[in-house]
Amino acid sequence: MKTDPAAPLFVVNPMSGGGRTKKRWPALERALARAGFEPDAAFTMYHGHGYGLAAAALEDGRRTIIAVGGDGTLNEIISAVIDAGQAAGVRVGTIPMGTGKDVGKCLGIADPVRAIRAIASGAERRLDVGRVAAHDEFGNPVVRHFLLELSAGWIPEVSKSTPRMLKLLGDTAPYIMTTFAKMLGPMNRDFEVQIDGQQFHGRYNSVSIHNMELWGGDMVAVPGAAPDDGLFDVIRWGPLGRRAVIKAVRDMQAGGTHLGTEGIDHHAARVIELASPKKSYLDADGEPGGYLPARIEILPGILRFLAPE
Structure with missing residues (x-):
C-alpha cells in the first residue's frame, strides 16, 4: 500500500511516562479519530528506534511526523528530520506523554487534547534547534540535536541515573529524588567554556544550554527563554555545594529566581564550546548527546513545529 505523504505518522513510544503511554494509546487513538485522523502508528521497541522509524517514513515521502511519548522520543524524530536534510519540507509535532512534558508545557500543548487540536489545526511555529558536534565514548565524532536543553557535568548525571520506575511518580518528583541521591558523590569538575568567543576556565557543577524555559518537569531554568529568538540561554553552575544545589x-x-545569585551565571549566545579534563557525558533532551569536547551552535528557525503561536 502506497504511503499518503499528507497523512501524519504517529511514532509511539509505549514505554514513555513509565509505561503509561501503552495503556493510554487506545484512548488517544479514539481522540485522533474524532479529530479527523485515521491514525497510522509505528511503535518503538528499543532506544533509538524512533529515529529509525522516522528516517524510514521520510524515505517513503512522509511529510508530517508526530512523536507520541516523551521529550526524548521527540528528539529522535527531530534529529532524523534534520539529518535527512528535510527540515524545510517536513512538519513535526508531539503528543506529550513522557515524565516531564517540558516541551509540551513550553509550547502550550502539554495536555493531549490541546496537542491533538494543534496537530489538527495545522498551525505552525518555526523553532530553533541546537546542533552538537561531540564525541562518542571511544572518541569518534558524533553530531546530535536538541530542542529543549543540553547539559554537561553533574546535572546530566541526575537525568541519566533516574530509574524508569521513579518516573511513575509524576513530572518533577523523580528528578528531585535522584538529585538528592546524587549529592552523596562528587559534584564539581573543571571546565573550559567558550561562549561566543568569550573564554571561561574554572570549576563548575555543570554547564547547561537552554532553548526553552523549563526542564526537569516544572522547574524554570530560564524565565522567558524563547525557542524562536535565535539565541541559547547558557548557565554556568558553580562550583556549588549541597546547600547551594538545594537552594537552586x-x-x-x-x-x-536562581539566576543572578552567587555562583550562577547566565549568558545569551549562539555558539558554545565545552571541554573538560574529566570524561563528561552530555544530555540532550534526556537523550545521550555524546561526550566532551563539544561545539554547540544554534540553527535558527529550522524546525516546522505544529503548535499555536
Whole structure:
C-alpha cells in the first residue's frame, strides 16, 4: 500500500511516562479519530528506534511526523528530520506523554487534547534547534540535536541515573529524588567554556544550554527563554555545594529566581564550546548527546513545529 505523504505518522513510544503511554494509546487513538485522523502508528521497541522509524517514513515521502511519548522520543524524530536534510519540507509535532512534558508545557500543548487540536489545526511555529558536534565514548565524532536543553557535568548525571520506575511518580518528583541521591558523590569538575568567543576556565557543577524555559518537569531554568529568538540561554553552575544545589532547585521550582545569585551565571549566545579534563557525558533532551569536547551552535528557525503561536 502506497504511503499518503499528507497523512501524519504517529511514532509511539509505549514505554514513555513509565509505561503509561501503552495503556493510554487506545484512548488517544479514539481522540485522533474524532479529530479527523485515521491514525497510522509505528511503535518503538528499543532506544533509538524512533529515529529509525522516522528516517524510514521520510524515505517513503512522509511529510508530517508526530512523536507520541516523551521529550526524548521527540528528539529522535527531530534529529532524523534534520539529518535527512528535510527540515524545510517536513512538519513535526508531539503528543506529550513522557515524565516531564517540558516541551509540551513550553509550547502550550502539554495536555493531549490541546496537542491533538494543534496537530489538527495545522498551525505552525518555526523553532530553533541546537546542533552538537561531540564525541562518542571511544572518541569518534558524533553530531546530535536538541530542542529543549543540553547539559554537561553533574546535572546530566541526575537525568541519566533516574530509574524508569521513579518516573511513575509524576513530572518533577523523580528528578528531585535522584538529585538528592546524587549529592552523596562528587559534584564539581573543571571546565573550559567558550561562549561566543568569550573564554571561561574554572570549576563548575555543570554547564547547561537552554532553548526553552523549563526542564526537569516544572522547574524554570530560564524565565522567558524563547525557542524562536535565535539565541541559547547558557548557565554556568558553580562550583556549588549541597546547600547551594538545594537552594537552586527550590528557586527553580519557585519560578526561576536562581539566576543572578552567587555562583550562577547566565549568558545569551549562539555558539558554545565545552571541554573538560574529566570524561563528561552530555544530555540532550534526556537523550545521550555524546561526550566532551563539544561545539554547540544554534540553527535558527529550522524546525516546522505544529503548535499555536
